[in-house]
Amino acid sequence: MSDIRKLAAMPAADTGAPAALAVGLTAAIVAATGEEPRVLVVRTAQGSDALPSGPLEAQHRTLEAGLRNWVERRTHQALGYVEQLYTFGDRDRRETDGEGAQRALSLGYLALVREARPTGAADASWQSWYRYFPWEDWRGGRPAAIAALEPPLREWAAQGGKLGQERLRLNFGLGGARWNEERVLERYELLYEAGLVPERLRDRNEGAPLPEAARGVAMAVDHRRVLATAIGRLRGKIKYRPVVFELMPSAFTLSELQRMVEALSGVRLHKQNFRRLVEQQGLVEETGDTRSETGGRPARLMRYRREVLVERLAPGVRLPAMRRT
Amino acid sequence: MSDIRKLAAMPAADTGAPAALAVGLTAAIVAATGEEPRVLVVRTAQGSDALPSGPLEAQHRTLEAGLRNWVERRTHQALGYVEQLYTFGDRDRRETDGEGAQRALSLGYLALVREARPTGAADASWQSWYRYFPWEDWRGGRPAAIAALEPPLREWAAQGGKLGQERLRLNFGLGGARWNEERVLERYELLYEAGLVPERLRDRNEGAPLPEAARGVAMAVDHRRVLATAIGRLRGKIKYRPVVFELMPSAFTLSELQRMVEALSGVRLHKQNFRRLVEQQGLVEETGDTRSETGGRPARLMRYRREVLVERLAPGVRLPAMRRT
DNA sequence: GATAAAATGCTCAAAATGAGCATATGAGTT
DNA sequence: AACTCATATGCTCATTTTGAGCATTTTATC
Incomplete structure (x- = not known):
């Protein structure tokens, strides 16, 4: 029998009964305040930092809907943007090295929320993501x-x-x-x-x-790996999808937008070129107001042009070169 | 209790017992012969086309290793490149609309193999992927x-x-x-x-x-969605990672390389500019031989410079503009 | 009114891109 | 041997896109 024939013959070919596994969600919920990108972190019983995670619930039509519902039910934060990151299933994700460790799958998700509300709880907090990745901040x-x-x-x-x-x-x-x-x-x-x-x-x-x-700072299980994936994905994404705006208030100055992008990407950008890119791409428009608490010439307030999302299938904020000096 | 506190308090915060679900793998195994990108397709008992899929096995250290082993054991094809695509878990992936349908997760994978061997079996075959997406071929x-x-x-x-x-x-x-x-x-x-x-x-x-x-042509369950994801991912990837070479023989002409890229991306490219990009990026080097069965001036045979993979973290074949005319 | 601090405007060289013309070199034909 | 096809290969050129930096404007503050 040919090899391929074997492939065709295996139960695989139809959709029948796959193995049952433990499946959980792990979410990197990101907000940004001031100059810092922050991630929602909880404390495990063992005292280590962890991302919010929980079992996958079966009642939702899509995985993303389930994730949204799961987070929103508990945080009452409106998730602006949700993206599946990766499914982590490596054996070595167990905390202890026990042999008979059952394989657990973990669906990693990235979610963006506009504001990091104070948690008011000792065991949940917004932490700068550079706490876990100090080598990633080159600003x-x-x-x-x-x-x-x-x-x-x-x-x-x-x-x-x-x-x-x-x-x-x-x-x-x-x-x-x-x-x-x-x-x-x-x-x-x-x-x-x-x-x-x-x-x-x-x-x-x-x-x-x-x-x-x-x-x-370390995290429980493989959560730092999930967070690394989230940061990398987000840093890439802002260049070709307008996801930054999910983190910005409704009105903002170009400098604020730049500082947000810099906070996320961890590098400094050339100011004039940044503005040139953002403006010529038509991602934003003036609100007409200005903000004068900037310590210099007042800045125009801008708003995201929601139309561009559909208008051009959402180009992102292309980054100009990193500032060399 | 604050909302966030609730989040922290839920079982979610630790890694304990998530829900058990049926989990399967679905693989888009891609090769390319001549001018066509092909995907390995099997026939279901119901007679519809499907991607090879099967239950996730627990014995491997990583998901990718499991996928490789799973495919290679059955096809004896060496998988050059493997990439996790997405985890599909929507309720509506069931074939029949039955109510009590258990949620099944399906991990989609893209795998590239260098040659599409004849299957010799009626129920497994290499099919042009444009059979399933005729609107994607603009060549x-x-x-x-x-x-x-x-x-x-x-x-x-x-x-x-x-x-x-x-x-x-x-x-x-x-x-x-x-x-x-x-x-x-x-x-x-x-x-x-x-x-x-x-x-x-x-x-x-x-x-x-x-x-x-x-x-x-339709496929079973959501397999056409998996395949669409695979094609889109691959079309994007070849632009910034040298994955095309996983599909090429060890020696090839620049025209052959171009035709491969065109087959995958489904568009025609400007020939001279394509060469300029590939050559100036140092992705390939001459073997010294030429091939004269091209019907014109003999073409230099090239090989992929394996060093570039580490040398430059693997830039891909940047595509020049699509040929307008 | 001088000064500092941003915001904003503008210029310029270098690099990358999109198109297309021109030449080279084989096979097959006359 | 000259000629014709069909590609491969070489090279040019206008346009756009980048990366950098200088200059000017507009507030708040001293």
Whole structure:
């Protein structure tokens, strides 16, 4: 019987009875206040930070509807934008290394809310996402975390030969390579492989050698991986879909918009070019008002032109080059 | 208790016992021979076309490893590239509209194989993906399927007001809007909403009004949706990751490479500009040989420069503008 | 009224892009 | 051997898009 024939013959070919698994949702709920992108974080019983997560409920027509309902029912936050990130199902996502560990699937979601309301609870809070990824914030120049991580990373890479070194160089912008703000997940995975994040050490019962300021705050299970995926996805998405506006108030100045984009992408942008792009793309229009509490010449207030969403299938805020100086 | 507190308090906050669901894999296994991108298709017991799919097995360390193993065990095809597409879990994916339908999750995967071996089986075969999406092939100019679909689409859009009409215009490149080859899924979803694909009619027990040449061949359950996702993802990916080479033989001419890209993206490209991009990006190098069976001046044979993968984190084949004429 | 701090306006060179003309080199034909 | 086809390959050119930075305007503050 041909190989392909076997394929055709397996139960696979029809839609009958797949395996039953434990399936959960994990949501990276993002807001931004002031200069910081924030993510909603809860405390686990074990005292570690975690993303809100829970079982998948069966009563909704679509997964996204289920996610929306699930979050909104509990937070009364209106989710502006929801996107499925990835389905994580690796065996090693268990907290303990127990052998008979049942495989659990986790559907990761990214959700954007316009304002980060005070939580009023000790066990749920909005945290800057750079708390978990200190090496991702280049707005103030090269982060100290990178400097701290560089030596152990290089040591690790040396064992990986030329390939490992190139991988390090390119992902972390070392040795002249330029920083690519979207490779958040790749960097986290590399750090994990290099044994430099607490999750890995935890998973192998080793001690943590690096200060938290360098390695970032750990999260339960694989939640930091989910968050890394969310950040990377969002950083990519703002360039070709107008999702930033889901995080902005209804009226804003161009500088505020720029600071939001900078906060999300973690890099500084060339101001005049940023404005040129945003304006010439017709993403925004003047409200007619100005805001004078800016410490300088008053800024025009803008609003998002909702029409563009359908008008041009939603182009995003293209980023001008990162400011070099 | 604050809303957020509730969120924190729910079982969700830890990783305990999520709901058990039926979970399956569905794979779009793509190869390309000659001028056609092909997908491996099996026949269901009911006689309809389907993608290979089966239950998720628990013994692998990662989902991707499981998928690779699963496919390779059955087809003995080496999967060059594997990518998780999306997790489909909508209620309406059931074939019959039965009420108590249990929710089934389906993890969609895209896999690329270098050659489409003859199947030798009547119930498994490599089919051009344009069989299922005749409106996606613009290589020979505007497809006849678009012309056939346009009147009923316009009729449908008229009921949706200005928004619906814009959506139609932009997704299908009507009225001067330019064709965007990546929006495969959006177009399929729109056709589904408009009731123009058999799946929708089947789901609502209605008859099919359009000829197959226009509406495309239907697939079981939501497999055409999975395939649409795969095509769209691949069409986007080849622009920024060198995945095309996973489908090419080890040595090829630039024209062959171009024809492959055109087959996948479904549009014709400007030849000289295509070469300029590929060459100046250093994606390929000459093998030194030439091939003279081209019917004209012999072409240099090229090979993919494997180094670029790590060297530059794998840029893709940027597409020059679609050929206008 | 000077000064500082932004916001806004404008210029310019370099790079990337979209099109198309011109030439080269084989196979098959006359 | 000259000629014709059919591609492959080389090169040019106008236009757009970027990346950078200088200059001017408009408030609040000293």
